[in-house]
Structure formats: C-alpha cells, structure tokens
Amino acid sequence: xxxxxxxxxxxxxxxxxxxxxxxxxxxxxxxxxxxxxxxxxxxxxxxxxxxxxxxxxxxxxxxxxxxxxxxxxxxxxxxxxxxxxxxxxxxxxxxxxxxxxxxxxxxxxxxxxxxxxxxxxxxxxxxxxxxxxxxxxxxxxxxxxxxxxxxxxxxxxxxxxxxxxxxxxxxxxxxxxxxxxxxxxxxxxxxxx
Amino acid sequence: xxxxxxxxxxxxxxxxxxxxxxxxxxxxxxxxxxxxxxxxxxxxxxxxxxxxxxxxxxxxxxxxxxxxxxxxxxxxxxxxxxxxxxxxxxxxxxxxxxxxxxxxxxxxxxxxxxxxxxxxxxxxxxxxxxxxxxxxxxxxxxxxxxxxxxxxxxxxxxxxxxxxxxxxxxxxxxxxxxxxxxxxxxxxxxxxxxxxxxxxxxxxxxxxxxxxxxxxxxxxxxxxxxxxxxxxxxxxxxxxxxxxxxxxxxxxxxxxxxxxxxxxxxxxxxxxxxxxxxxxxxxxxxxxxxxxxxxxxxxxxxxxxxxxxxxxxxxxxxxxxxxxxxxxxxxxxxxxxxxxxxxxxxxxxxxxxxxxxxxxxxxxxxxxxxxxxxxxxxxxxxxxxxxxxxxxxxxxxxxxxxxxxxxxxxxxxxxxxxxxxxxxxxxxxxxxxxxxxxxxxxxxxxxxxxxxxxxxxxxxxxxxxxxxxxxxxxxxxxxxxxxxxxxxxx
Numbered sequence: 001x002x003x004x005x006x007x008x009x010x011x012x013x014x015x016x017x018x019x020x021x022x023x024x025x026x027x028x029x030x031x032x033x034x035x036x037x038x039x040x041x042x043x044x045x046x047x048x049x050x051x052x053x054x055x056x057x058x059x060x061x062x063x064x065x066x067x068x069x070x071x072x073x074x075x076x077x078x079x080x081x082x083x084x085x086x087x088x089x090x091x092x093x094x095x096x097x098x099x100x101x102x103x104x105x106x107x108x109x110x111x112x113x114x115x116x117x118x119x120x121x122x123x124x125x126x127x128x129x130x131x132x133x134x135x136x137x138x139x140x141x142x143x144x145x146x147x148x149x150x151x152x153x154x155x156x157x158x159x160x161x162x163x164x165x166x167x168x169x170x171x172x173x174x175x176x177x178x179x180x181x182x183x184x185x186x187x188x189x190x191x192x193x
Numbered sequence: 194x195x196x197x198x199x200x201x202x203x204x205x206x207x208x209x210x211x212x213x214x215x216x217x218x219x220x221x222x223x224x225x226x227x228x229x230x231x232x233x234x235x236x237x238x239x240x241x242x243x244x245x246x247x248x249x250x251x252x253x254x255x256x257x258x259x260x261x262x263x264x265x266x267x268x269x270x271x272x273x274x275x276x277x278x279x280x281x282x283x284x285x286x287x288x289x290x291x292x293x294x295x296x297x298x299x300x301x302x303x304x305x306x307x308x309x310x311x312x313x314x315x316x317x318x319x320x321x322x323x324x325x326x327x328x329x330x331x332x333x334x335x336x337x338x339x340x341x342x343x344x345x346x347x348x349x350x351x352x353x354x355x356x357x358x359x360x361x362x363x364x365x366x367x368x369x370x371x372x373x374x375x376x377x378x379x380x381x382x383x384x385x386x387x388x389x390x391x392x393x394x395x396x397x398x399x400x401x402x403x404x405x406x407x408x409x410x411x412x413x414x415x416x417x418x419x420x421x422x423x424x425x426x427x428x429x430x431x432x433x434x435x436x437x438x439x440x441x442x443x444x445x446x447x448x449x450x451x452x453x454x455x456x457x458x459x460x461x462x463x464x465x466x467x468x469x470x471x472x473x474x475x476x477x478x479x480x481x482x483x484x485x486x487x488x489x490x491x492x493x494x495x496x497x498x499x500x501x502x503x504x505x506x507x508x509x510x511x512x513x514x515x516x517x518x519x520x521x522x523x524x525x526x527x528x529x530x531x532x533x534x535x536x537x538x539x540x541x542x543x544x545x546x547x548x549x550x551x552x553x554x555x556x557x558x559x560x561x562x563x564x565x566x567x568x569x570x571x572x573x574x575x576x577x578x579x580x581x582x583x584x585x586x587x588x589x590x591x592x593x594x595x596x597x598x599x600x601x602x603x604x605x606x607x608x609x610x611x612x613x614x615x616x617x618x619x620x621x622x623x624x625x626x627x628x629x630x631x632x633x634x635x636x637x638x639x640x641x642x643x644x645x646x647x648x649x650x651x652x653x654x655x656x657x658x659x660x661x662x663x664x665x666x667x668x669x670x671x672x673x674x675x676x677x678x679x680x681x682x683x
Contacts, residue, residue: 099536100460100513156475
C-alpha cells in the first residue's frame with residue numbers, strides 16, 4: 001500500500017478532493033432538478049415512493065467497516081446504474097414532451113454528464129488502487145439474451161420512478177462525499193481487501 | 194271433478210300457440226284426448242297427451258277445443274278460443290356477443306332478431322338495459338327500433354360508458370316487444386334475456402390501478418376515473434391535479450371520482466392519484482384540443498427541386514411529444530404522401546415536398562391529426578406560378594468603363610423552365626436610387642449577367658439585385674448583398 005506522502009498518496013488525496021467537489025456540485029444540481037421535476041411533473045413533493053427496481057440504495061449497513069476498495073466499487077456500480085437510469089429518463093422525457101419544457105431536458109442531460117464524469121473519476125481512483133475496473137453490466141450487444149427489458153411502466157409510474165431516481169441520487173452524492181473523505185484519510189487500513 | 198279447466202293459450206310467433214290447462218286433483222295423472230277444429234269446414238284434429246300442454250295453430254278468428262281427460266273418471270270439456278283470448282309474447286331474445294373496447298369504453302352488443310319465426314314483416318322494439326357495480330344497478334335503459342323481415346337479422350349496437358369498463362363489471366340484458374297490429378290478442382314484452390357481463394378489473398386478482406390509464410381527452414370533457422385496489426386496502430383519497438374529489442364506491446375493490454369540464458393539462462399531463470394506506474396508484478391524463486383547420490396554406494418553390502408549404506396552425510393543441518399534432522402533405526395527382534417534421538411549439542409551420550418530374554400542377558391536401566381529432570386543408574397550385582427564388586449570391590462587377598458597368602450574380606436552383614426577371618438597384622450619392630429591370634432566360638444553378646449604361650463617370654455606385662419569375666410574378670427574392678464600384682474617369 002502507498003506510504004502517506006508518496007506521489008500516489010498525494011494523487012489519491014487530490015483525486016478524492018476533486019471527487020468530493022464533483023459530488024457536492026452534483027448534489028446541489030440534483031436538489032435543484034428535483035424541485036423542478038416535482039413541479040413540472042405535477043407530483044406531490046411529499047409523495048412516498050416505494051423502492052424503485054434497479055435504483056441502487058445509498059443506505060448501507062456497517063458503513064464504517066467498509067474497505068476503501070469496497071467503497072469505490074459500490075460507488076462505481078451505483079453511478080453506472082444512475083447513468084443508465086438518467087439516460088432512460090431523458091429518452092422518456094423526449095418521447096413524452098418533445099420540445100415542451102426543454103429546460104428540464106437540458107438539466108437532466110447536464111446531470112447525466114456529471115454522473116458519467118463522476119463514474120470515470122471513480123474508475124481513476126480504482127486504477128490508482130491498482131484495482132481492475134469491473135466491466136459494465138453484462139447485457140451489452142454481444143450478450144444474446146441479456147436480462148429481459150423491464151416491463152413498460154405507465155406514465156405515472158415513470159414519473160414516480162424519476163422522482164425515486166433523483167431522490168436516491170441526491171442521497172448517493174452525500175454518501176460519496178463521506179466515502180471519499182474516508183478514502184482521503186491517510187490510514188494503513190485504506191485499500192486493504 | 195276431473196274437468197279440464199283454466200285453458201290458456203300463448204303464442205310466441207303468431208303462427209303456433211301453446212295451450213295449457215288444469216285438471217282438478219283426482220284426474221291429474223291420466224292421459225287426455227285433445228281435439229280442435231278451426232271451423233265447421235275443416236276436419237277435427239285429435240291427439241292424446243299426458244302433458245296438459247299442446248301446440249296448435251293460432252286461429253284467424255276462433256278455434257274450438259275439446260279435452261277429454263281419462264283419469265279415474267272421464268270428463269269432457271269444450272272450449273272456444275278467440276284470437277283475442279290468445280296472448281302474444283315474443284320469445285326471449287338471445288345475446289350473441291357482448292364485446293368491450295376498453296380504449297373507448299364502448300360495449301358492442303350483437304343479437305339475432307329471430308325474424309324468421311314470424312309470418313310477415315313487423316315492427317319490433319328492443320329494450321336494452323345496462324347495469325353496473327356489484328349491486329347491478331341500472332345505469333340506463335335504451336329502446337331500439339327495428340323491422341323484422343322474416344329473416345334472422347343480426348343487430349349490432351354500441352354503447353359508450355361514462356366510465357372506463359375496467360372500473361367495475363358491466364352487465365347487459367335485452368327484451369323485445371313486437372308491434373303486431375293485425376293480432377288482436379293481448380301483446381306483451383318478452384322476458385329479459387340472461388345478463389351478459391364484461392367483468393371489471395375489480396374482479397381480477399392483481400387488477401389494481403387507476404383507469405383510464407394515460408388517456409388523451411378533449412378540453413371540456415367530463416371524466417370518470419376509478420381506483421381499483423385489493424380487497425384489504427383502503428383508499429384515503431383521490432386527487433385530480435392538486436384537487437381532491439369526493440369518491441363514489443363502485444364495489445368493494447373500486448372507487449371513482451368524477452371530474453367535470455376538464456381544462457387543458459400542462460405539458461407533462463395532469464396526474465390522477467389514488468392514495469392507498471400503503472402506496473400510490475396513478476394515471477396521467479392529457480387534456481388538449483383537436484387540431485384547427487390549417488389557415489393560409491401556401492406553397493412555393495425556390496429552386497424547382499423542393500416545394501415548400503407553409504400555413505397557420507391555429508390554436509395550439511396543448512399536446513406534446515408522442516401525442517403532439519402531426520402533419521402530412523398528400524398530393525392527389527401523384528399519390529405521394531410526405532410526413533412533415535413540425536414541433537408543437539415552433540413558430541413556423543413548414544413542410545417540404547419534392548418537385549416531381551413532368552408535373553407542374555400539384556393538388557395538395559395538408560392533413561393534421563392528434564389523438565383528439567383531425568382536420569385538413571387543400572390547395573391546388575401550378576408551381577411555375579409560385580416561384581420565389583433564393584437570394585442572389587456572389588454579386589460582382591465584371592466590367593467597367595466611364596459610363597457603364599457589367600454585373601454578374603449566381604442563383605441556386607434550376608430555372609430552366611422559366612424566364613427570370615431581375616431588378617438591379619443603383620444608388621449613388623449624386624443621384625436618386627434607380628431600379629433597372631432585366632429579363633433573362635432561367636438556367637440551372639447558374640450565373641446571370643447584366644450591363645448598366647448611362648452612368649456618370651468617376652462616380653461611386655452601390656448595386657444590389659433581386660429576382661423573380663418573369664411570366665407569372667409571385668414574389669421577389671430577398672435583395673443580394675450590395676457591391677460598390679466607381680466608374681472610370683471620362
């Protein structure tokens with residue numbers, strides 16, 4: 001493992017602090033977008049949304065016992081999932097609204113970019129940990145019979161799912177900041193399997 | 194004792210009648226001799242029966258019946274039955290099919306009018322009863338008229354419910370009355386047919402949800418939404434948009450609200466939310482307008498390659514995305530159809546149609562449709578009379594002396610079939626702005642030239658040019674960019 005002041009430790013601290021800023025910005029944008037989304041979709045801000053299939057939950061047990069690699073791997077899996085979910089939301093947005101309310105579409109597209117950038121950032125950190133980067137979820141073209149497409153949701157279910165995705169992404173952004181702060185601490189245990 | 198009594202006759206088809214009678218208790222199990230004759234000229238017809246019911250012809254006027262019961266004691270009774278004593282009750286109708294069309298909440302009912310059983314054409318009345326809910330409450334009763342034509346005709350009838358068919362079970366039954374004016378006996382309605390049912394989602398396990406699901410309706414509609422839920426779930430409230438509505442119970446698993454005179458929804462639709470104790474069900478309704486008839490449809494070509502049609506769309510539909518208003522341009526002569534890329538919010542409504550070889554006249558129909566309705570506008574146009582050239586480009590001075598200047602410019606487009614009229618604007622500080630017209634044969638994506646004479650020596654001039662069709666003027670192109678030139682000294 002890298003000594004406290006070696007170049008890679010310094011690089012890791014730098015990547016962590018940039019990651020923390022990215023996650024903080026992402027969180028602020030998600031919160032803004034959430035307000036606009038609730039209003040634009042005519043939803044009730046206090047609506048309780050059941051756990052949405054395919055949306056990674058930010059809440060985790062025994063958070064403080066996790067290794068650095070576990071944190072990074074879980075973060076990366078989550079933001080890859082959010083990348084796919086946001087892309088689907090954007091597609092549905094265009095399908096349902098076309099040109100109407102392009103503002104929400106642009107905000108969604110911007111958030112998608114941030115999530116993609118943050119996922120890439122996490123991959124950088126994993127490379128630093130000389131960890132292999134897990135492949136994207138199987139199910140890309142070569143996989144003949146990938147997981148069956150999820151059943152088509154009704155429009156109201158799509159709206160609720162969007163709400164669930166944005167709420168959970170906001171929670172993840174908070175968790176990512178805490179994870180990255182934990183990673184940035186110079187401790188021997190960091191990165192142990 | 195043992196006398197036949199209470200002889201009653203009923204006909205279902207005006208041709209045969211079913212006569213029944215009673216026999217007092219002691220004679221009930223024996224056999225009877227049944228004879229009848231319609232008048233003195235025809236021989237008596239007799240037969241034995243144990244049933245105390247026989248089917249015999251309906252009398253023109255009267256029929257004499259003799260019944261001899263042969264139980265423990267012989268008893269004979271004669272009856273004279275007049276047509277006026279015979280009741281006419283049509284057979285109970287039989288529903289052939291009852292089919293739901295859920296998207297339009299319409300029931301299609303088919304039944305046979307059984308006309309072949311009657312001896313002649315008759316007027317028939319049918320009463321159709323629609324019932325709903327677990328309690329089978331009557332929603333409506335409709336009377337339908339038809340003519341019986343001695344053939345069995347299948348009658349098809351539609352009814353549109355004011356609530357989605359999914360909300361609760363709908364039942365239908367029918368009965369009929371035949372207006373046999375020539376028959377003098379008492380006439381009555383048939384019995385009701387057995388009820389046919391279209392089960393609601395509230396009878397299906399796991400059928401929960403809000404219905405209709407994601408409908409598109411016209412502004413001003415009165416709407417009924419229902420929330421189908423599991424038996425053990427309680428509905429706390431149902432909202433349309435941000436407003437809560439009083440609920441009506443349809444069944445133990447279905448509650449409904451009624452929204453009157455719905456107003457236009459916003460772009461993402463109006464949410465109809467059913468709040469249950471442990472969850473949400475919902476639907477999104479899009480309330481908009483049918484498309485207006487497009488106004489000021491106009492078509493022109495700038496290059497004889499593409500015809501550009503423009504129009505005024507009228508009132509926005511309020512529908513977006515996949516529900517937006519769509520436009521298509523159909524040309525009758527060639528049969529060619531083009532769908533137009535037009536966005537709901539965009540200011541200009543434009544559609545391009547290819548110029549077809551050897552076709553000058555175009556008979557256009559602009560079709561407009563969205564999920565609520567459709568409209569169309571038509572226009573017939575000879576494109577050689579609708580030429581609006583593009584802006585002339587690359588205006589340059591190609592020759593120059595003290596009193597004349599030669600200009601050259603380029604116009605994109607193939608105008609080989611027409612002559613062009615080009616207008617050159619000549620301005621200078623010493624004289625007023627002058628316009629010089631020149632007519633040139635059109636060519637395909639070509640340059641054109643003109644010579645300007647009688648200019649003043651040593652004078653700075655500004656020139657620009659615009660063109661139009663010479664023979665059938667339609668519209669000038671825009672002015673080209675200007676070019677400046679000073680004539681040579683004398």
